[in-house]
Amino acid sequence: MPELPEVETTRRGIATVMPGQALRALNVFEPRLRWPVPADLPDRVKNQVVRACERRGKYLLITFDHGVMIVHLGMSGSLRRALPDEPAKKHDHVEWRFDDARFLLHDPRRFGAVLWHDLADGPVLAHPLLAKLGIEPFDDAFTAQYLFNGLRGRTQNIKQALLGGDIVVGVGNIYASEALFRARINPRIKAGSLSLARAERLWTSIKSTLSDALTSGGSTLRDYVNATGTPGSYFEIHAAVYDRAGQPCRMCQTPIKRIVQGQRATYYCPSCQRR
Incomplete structure (x- = not known):
């Protein structure tokens, strides 16, 4: 399973590209992940600007003005940058398409997740998947x-x-x-x-x-x-x-x-x- 170093490495990679860019399309090729990808998620984020790419535990948090996309890489998944015309591979289930970049979630076992937390529902860290997580290992409070x-x-x-x-x-x-x-x-x-x-x-x-x-x-x-x-x-x-x-x-x-x-x-x- 991708662990914290893998997820943080991925976060650092997408954080050099996504923030400040409008997400032109979220294309869901296979919604049946660990939890179903919300059917209305592509419409919620279409043409919305990514404000930040953060991480909590093994969850990637892609932040917009009106909410946060919660992404988990599952047991053997990855989120990689793809060439503009590169064909999607088998097990590429979700695509993030920007003006000058695209990313693909590859998840052979479909244990990953792409979920949505609306800002109207409160802080994302209060989400049930995040609320009970322990301290981050590089936090100063972890002694x-x-x-x-x-x-x-x-x-x-x-x-x-x-x-x-x-x-x-x-x-x-x-x-x-x-x-x-x-x-x-x-x-x-x-x-x-x-x-x-x-x-x-x-x-x-x-x-x-x-x-x-x-x-x-x-x-x-x-x-x-x-x-x-x-x-x-x-x-x-x-x-x-x-x-x-x-x-x-x-x-x-x-x-x-x-x-x-x-x-x-x-x-x-x-x-x-x-x-």
Whole structure:
């Protein structure tokens, strides 16, 4: 699934083009995404000027004067810039067409979303999909103490606590495994058992892992590409454990182990990340 670095990389890409431009047409080729694309959405935004391209968690927020388009890339989707006459590919479901640019939402599994929040309904951050999200990992308010306080009393394993997104957003399955490895924390331990010192290590690792991923443009897993159609390079440069089951740990040469937690694959080094 595209995680925070991939979504932020996409946001930065569209933010260099969309703001200040009138959206001449929103063409919906397949409305049956995770939630149906509102039938009246093309008419709502036709010839309306995009004011900003923002992000909350894994949601892209394309802002107009009268509302916000909420876009999610789903499990394996991407939002890429296309050439003016480039034919839409299979699984290209929604097109944003401007005077000098067009973007296509590619979503093979149709788990993504293109929704509308009207300004008359209040702040977009109060939308049900956004209201309960945790703090952003690069927010100044996200501190080691904040993380420690959020984990206290939790009996679920630390990996699942990170994936929940109600403490901090954006630490999805891929980067949770990587951050836990950097912090030398076993993914199976109870979240509430972390000491403040270990929470500080995890806090540092979360920020550094996501920062490295942003610098390299996200991952190259599956068919993720950024807004320019370019794949990221995180896994070519940084990946220590994710998707490396059976391969030697880069630190101690112990074979990387793969387990399943909450129906998601977890990778860790049994030597570096002892319980």
